Amino acid sequence: MADTVAQHVVEIGYGGNERLVMNMGPQHPSAHGVFRAILTLEGETVVAVDAVIGYLHRCHEKLAETLTYVQYPSIASKTDYVSAMTAELTYVSAVEKVGKIDVPRRAQYLRVLAAELQRVASHCLWLGTWCMDMGGALGGGATVFLYAIRERELILDLFEALTGARLLYGFHQVGGVRYDLPAGWTEQCRQTLNLIEQRLREYEAMLEDNPFFLVRTQGVGVISRELALDVGVCGPLIRGSGIDYDVRRAEPYSSYGEFTFKVPVETAGDCYARYRVRMVEFRESIAIARQALDGLPEGPISSRPGVKSVGQVRVPKGEGYARVEGARGELGCYLVADGGAKPYRLKWRGASFCNLAVLPHIIPGHKIADVVAIMGSVDPVFGEVDR
């Protein structure tokens, strides 16, 4: 790992090669959050990358030790804030696993619905920011960004009608979910899903066969199958490199076993393959959301009564790990409980944290312009990297 200070080092090597150390610093339009990459350049080719993280560390794991199981789900969304529903789902799944609390079927279907809608929203943001990084804030990228955000706003409107908030939902609680569907919501949801499916075709028309887009993404940032398995990336990165692994399929949670969906796999391993994987995931998520709406069972939405006191949920001694397929990969939560109302220790396994580890292997050899394309296709969210 690099020192925390990037020095202006210019070495003149044998053949007159000059190496320039450039800081793509935490304040950068395409750093996707706060990420510092110290690039060593030869001309325009990147020779080495040192990644420095930790600029968004907010002591979530320590915070979880001071808050009870009832209070923390409303803050859990701040880890992966772009895909907030899956972050909350990870935490309550861990608590329910350790405490052996079962969840009624309606709550499980609602959780699936929320998670898949959130995946669509997160991928909208991914597409928008990636194209904006590649196309410029004053250029065609901004156009795709604004279209994608326009669609994401529709989903956030749905969530606002469901919970009242647009980002920090507090939708999940231990034992079930906190809110039931209001009147007219299913109709609004179906209309939104139809509209988004239609608009997806527009995005693909803008990007798919576009040689400008293709030359930027094909052959760029190739993660080979062996490298993917070695480094331990997850999510669309691993599915873009030919490995068919999805937590929803491998270890079905929250009644995912009852839904039929395809898991997209591409073998090329470059940015274009990851793009294709996510575009198919868009459509699959919309299909799963429709199945959840169609098959929503009646019943209670929580197996525990509504929150009345702060220490209401007590989990007996034990430890457990729950994982969830977030939009970026496997998001996990390891919980050590000691019988009280607060966890003894909580560890978040951030999907982006593991995904970022692949950057020093795939960036060298590419040009600077490819660095932003690769970063965008890895799609890190620094809330779950730094916690």
Added chain:
Amino acid sequence: MSPEPTSFLGETWQLVVAVRRAMGVTLRNLFRRPVTVQYPTVKRVYPDRFRGILALVYEKDTGEEACIGCRLCELICPPQVIKVEMLKAEKRNYAKTFTLELYSCEFCELCVQVCPTDAIIMLKTFDLATSDRREMLLDKDRLHALGLAHEPSWATGNRLRDMQAPPKAARAEGKGEAKAESKAEAKEPAE
């Protein structure tokens, strides 16, 4: 995805087709209505459950303050922004002081959920921009004034707890009618 064209003309033709498609999408969007909502002259419609600023309310039938100073909201608040002092009286208790630091509030709605008397609620407005941070340290009078001034959100403590509670056999027998009544009241207007 179309196969890789190998000839010069083929590549050029693919470029032309792709350019035409992408520019067609932008042209179509040129003629769509913009989605901008010109806040603050135009406000969009907030849903019923909108979580806005917090406020304290009075009881509907007696007109007295609904807050009994039980401090459940203070205990459950994750960032601990609520501070309550109880005032004991003969028939029921009151809150002597109630301060809420709105600048640190997370708007998680847990205090609303916990309140046994539906005293603290959230409003359907979020206009809280001020130039002085002390104006966002709300005391009891300010909270009551806010409660009277703005439209309340649908979610109150009892409604939320009723939505979440699993129907138990004992409850269904004993308070069957009460439950049916509260369910009817819990049915909010269609959007």
Added chain:
Amino acid sequence: MPPILYHAIAAFVVLNVVIGLVTYVTLLERKFAARMQSRIGPYYVGWPHGWLQPIADALKLMMKEDIVPNQADRWVYNLAPLVFLVPCMLIFATIPFAPGLGVADLNIGVLFFLAVSSLEIVGLFMGGWGSHNKYALLSAMRAVNQIIAYDLPFVFVALIPVVLAGSLQMSAIVAAQSGLFGWYVFYPVLGQLAFVAFLVATLAAENRVPFDILEAESELVAGFRVEYSGMKFALIQLAEYAHMIGTSFLGALLFLGGWLGPGPEWLGPLWFLLKAMFVFLVVTWVRWSFVRIRVDQILAISWKLLLPISLVLLLATAFVVAYRSAGVA
């Protein structure tokens, strides 16, 4: 009146008109781009629809502090905006806005235009070098590469109407396009292809997306302009947009028939303006539709695609003209 006084007054008028046009063209671009992105664009300043927004921007830039980096090469850094601006303004000297109405309708007008507009690269590189900033230097180096690579096809494509008209003088080229469907863009096959190639070369010579690797906001954050603030930045912006408009005027003149249009003669400049705005809007439309491509891919497109095409077109035009004149004579 002595000709020098006439030219001085004409130059003064043209410069002022160009500056005013440039500021309002930025507003036009912002509104157009906004509508394509489902939003509104500048609205409140000079309500409605942001009519005073460019004035506000200009005032803001005038009032900003002029920060000079500590280690910048002072002479180079300070002179760069001027060296960048002067050629971009000088190109308007040869454009006639109506028959007989222009600063100087040289008989080598097109040559002067193309030669002078290539001088801006000097100012650009001075800006990148003098800023003592790695990002600026990288961007300036990329810019030199790109502009040199694209000036060649630009020149060849601009020569096509010259060959068709038989003269380098701009008013003669326009006069040769008179008549219904006489505009060179309607010339069978050659005209359309040449116009498209001209648009592509304009995009690249102007550093517009998809060829704007030199500024690349998301990588190099404003490229060679990154260390400039205040009025110097305003001069650079002015120069860029003036060059943009200048090439739009050139395109309208070479391919779309300049001031020719239905109606009385005095409507000529208005038609000219409308056609130039059309060219500008097409370029803007392309800008807001595509992602950018890498610098080596930009150079590949120029040397391997655009230059051969423009050479072939020029050769074809020469053959056609020779055939026509051989047939007539």
